[in-house]
Amino acid sequence: MSQRVFALVASYLLPKGGSELGVYSAVPLNISSLFNNQAASFNGSGASFDRQGGSLPAHLLPTRSYNYDGIHYHLPEQWGYEHDNVIALGQVVDMPTPASVNALHVLYAGDWIDGETGDRFKLHFEDGSEEEVEMSSKNWWTLHWLNVGAIRIPYHFDNDKMNFNVTQIYSWSTPVRSDARLTSITLPSTRDSWNRVHIFAMSVTPSLLSPTPDADKPLLIVRRVRFTTKRPSNGPAHAFIVEVALANLLPEGDDGWLLGKHTVLIDSSIVETVTPGVLYRLLPSDEVRVEVVVKPKKNVQPGATGTVAIQLRDKDSNMVSHSKGWAGKVPDAKWEATEKSLSQHEAPNWWNDAKFGIFIHWGVYSVPAWAPPGVYAEWYLSVPSPNTLAFFLTPYG
Numbered sequence: 001m002s003q004r005v006f007a008l009v010a011s012y013l014l015p016k017g018g019s020e021l022g023v024y025s026a027v028p029l030n031i032s033s034l035f036n037n038q039a040a041s042f043n044g045s046g047a048s049f050d051r052q053g054g055s056l057p058a059h060l061l062p063t064r065s066y067n068y069d070g071i072h073y074h075l076p077e078q079w080g081y082e083h084d085n086v087i088a089l090g091q092v093v094d095m096p097t098p099a100s101v102n103a104l105h106v107l108y109a110g111d112w113i114d115g116e117t118g119d120r121f122k123l124h125f126e127d128g129s130e131e132e133v134e135m136s137s138k139n140w141w142t143l144h145w146l147n148v149g150a151i152r153i154p155y156h157f158d159n160d161k162m163n164f165n166v167t168q169i170y171s172w173s174t175p176v177r178s179d180a181r182l183t184s185i186t187l188p189s190t191r192d193s194w195n196r197v198h199i200f201a202m203s204v205t206p207s208l209l210s211p212t213p214d215a216d217k218p219l220l221i222v223r224r225v226r227f228t229t230k231r232p233s234n235g236p237a238h239a240f241i242v243e244v245a246l247a248n249l250l251p252e253g254d255d256g257w258l259l260g261k262h263t264v265l266i267d268s269s270i271v272e273t274v275t276p277g278v279l280y281r282l283l284p285s286d287e288v289r290v291e292v293v294v295k296p297k298k299n300v301q302p303g304a305t306g307t308v309a310i311q312l313r314d315k316d317s318n319m320v321s322h323s324k325g326w327a328g329k330v331p332d333a334k335w336e337a338t339e340k341s342l343s344q345h346e347a348p349n350w351w352n353d354a355k356f357g358i359f360i361h362w363g364v365y366s367v368p369a370w371a372p373p374g375v376y377a378e379w380y381l382s383v384p385s386p387n388t389l390a391f392f393l394t395p396y397g
Contacts, residue, residue, distance in 0.1 A: 021310065021323035022221035024247060026105055026203035028074035034091050035083035039198060042080045044157030049140065049198065050111040053159040056140075056167060060153045066201070068150040068171050070224055071105045073201035088119065088197040090189035098126045098181035100207040100251045102285055104133075105173045107150065107202070109140040112195035119188035119197050125180040133174045135188070137197050141167040169200060178207040178251040178285045207251040207285060218258040222310055223247045223287055225326040230346050232275070232293045238302075239274050239295040240331055242266055244310055250284035258282040261315040264290050268308035270300050270330055276313075302333040 040058040041047035047055035058080030066073045076084050110117065116136050123131045138147050141156060141163070149168025156167040176182060182204070190196045208219055223245035230241040244264050250256040263276035277290025296304070309324040335341055372380065381389045 021246075021312070021321045022219075022249075023323070024070040024205065024221050024223045026071045026073075026103070026205045028072055029093060029095075029202040029204060030074070031086060031093055031199065031202055034086040034093070036089075037085050037087045037198060038083050039085050039200075040079035041157060044160040044162075047080070047157075049156075051196075053157075054111075054163075055157045057153060057155065057157065062151065066107075066151075068107075071171060071173070071203055071205075073105070073107050073171075073203055075107075075201055085198045085200045086187070088187040088190045088199055090191075091187050093185045093187065093202065095183055095185075095204075098183045099204075100178045100180075101176045101182045101204045102178055102207045102247070102249055102251075103173050103205040104176050104185065105171065105203040105205070106135065107169060107171055107200045108135075108137065109149070109169045109198050109200075110137040110195040111140060111198060113139050113142050115139070115195065117190075117193055117195040117197075119190055119193075121174075121188060122186040123176060123182060124184045124186070125177075126183050127180045129180060131177060133176075135172050135174070135197075137190075137195055138168075138170050139195065140169070140198075141165045175285065175287075176204075179253045205249075208249045218248045218256040218282060218284070219250045220258065220282070220312070220321060221247050221249055222323045222326075223289075225308065225310060225328070227328045227331070228346055229331040229344050230348060233349070235274055235293055236295050238333070239293055242271075242292045242294055242308075242328070243289055244277055244292055245287060245289040246279070246282060246312070247287040248282045248284050252285040254284040256284055262320065263313050263317075264292055265311040265313065266292050266294050266308050266328075267311055268297075268306055268328060270297060270304050270306035270328060271295060271308070272297055296330050300330060302330050305329045 037049070038047040039049040039056050040061055041055040042058050044053070044055055049055050061075070061079050063075055063079070064077055066075050104121070116138055118134050119137050120132045120134045123133065125131070138149070143165070147168065147170070150171035151169040153167050155162050155164045157163070187199065188197055224243070226243045228241045228243055232239055232241060246264070248256065248258060259281050262279050264279070265273045265276045271294040273292060274295050275293035277292040279288050279290055282288050306328055307324070308326045308328045309322055310326065311319060312321045314320050331344070332341070335345065381392065
């Protein structure tokens with residue numbers, strides 16, 4: 001990743017024409033020289049991801065340039081023939097050119113199946129300082145289906161057999177202090193861990209200097225635009241929430257703050273804004289997510305797709321910046337008993353606020369409630385013979 005590459009990325013990220021918001025991206029790091037493990041195979045032979053001969057199906061994995069959530073990763077041109085990942089053993093990844101970095105991105109999977117581990121990366125800076133960041137390393141497959149990876153495949157190989165549990169590779173991102181230039185990254189040491197971390201790709205998002213003489217102006221980019229299936233607590237029928245994330249890519253400590261009340265609106269042929277998102281400040285190297293309540297326009301049906309534009313306006317409703325070309329889809333009106341439908345379901349905001357979370361986690365249908373150790377209460381109370389549910393209802397109600 002040379003200085004020239006960073007310049008090219010900067011020209012892509014920076015706002016065009018003064019009022020257009022830039023687009024979030026990332027520069028892949030070349031870690032192929034560190035590869036020490038083969039995770040993919042064509043029929044279960046020749047690879048061992050998990051120390052027991054397990055492997056990923058080579059023909060189902062994406063190749064070359066792979067984009068997830070606006071992050072560009074570089075993957076092998078072909079899988080199944082050679083080493084394709086690095087087991088993290090404390091190796092050092094050098095930055096070809098020291099640079100101010102906004103975020104680090106890692107495409108990885110842990111090779112255990114029953115529990116995450118906390119694994120620490122060490123960041124080294126040009127001024128001699130160091131910083132550690134911890135990643136919660138998820139398993140490549142597990143019976144707990146709540147984890148959703150960047151790459152999802154329907155099965156993997158157990159030697160020459162097929163295991164039809166959903167198997168995943170995850171994307172993890174962390175902010176990086178940007179007031180000093182990053183020179184290298186030391187990977188976690190997981191040699192003796194029961195959940196070794198396999199890294200398939202790494203990328204960084206650079207912090208950028210302002211291209212204008214207005215040094216006190218923020219350098220804003222759109223991090224993501226995501227049409228959700230969440231409904232607002234109050235609002236018209238069929239209204240739903242669009243999440244918009246904005247980032248200020250100036251380095252930490254810069255004077256380019258976004259201050260004062262600003263609103264974020266959606267302009268599109270398929271939806272109209274009901275309630276704008278609101279933000280009051282955005283510091284250099286920081287990111288903010290706002291929720292915009294929208295509703296389908298007249299005669300627009302559930303499932304309709306189209307492109308949308310993001311508008312950023314000041315307290316007087318004057319247009320400050322905009323960004324076009326984001327994809328959107330009006331959520332379906334009804335849920336169906338299918339994986340495709342239910343996988344789109346999202347917890348409402350009242351749940352995410354965690355007001356009732358502890359009750360549900362430790363409530364009557366949790367592991368420790370009304371059942372022997374290691375058995376879910378729902379399963380225990382559903383045993384037909386003897387009728388355990390009736391047994392407990394009689395004395396306890």
